[in-house]
Amino acid sequence: MAKKKLFGNNIKPSCKYCNMAKSSDGEKIMCEKFGEVKAYDSCKKFEYNPLKRIPKKELSLAKSAVNDIDF
Numbered sequence: 001m002a003k004k005k006l007f008g009n010n011i012k013p014s015c016k017y018c019n020m021a022k023s024s025d026g027e028k029i030m031c032e033k034f035g036e037v038k039a040y041d042s043c044k045k046f047e048y049n050p051l052k053r054i055p056k057k058e059l060s061l062a063k064s065a066v067n068d069i070d071f
Helices: none
Strands: 021-023 028-031 034-037
Touching: none
Parallel strands: none
Antiparallel strands: 021 028, 028 034
């Protein structure tokens, strides 16, 4: 049985999460192999690094529309 990776096994390759990438300004990433590339590019040298992944923010509930009468 395959070991389940952090954030699941089906992660789309992206330079944003690559172990060889260094963060840079905006949409550009500095890659050790290919230099400056777009953040959503990928190549065959992709190595996933879960620590570079930024989790999505939780949605907040709308508290103003809920009253005690509703329950």
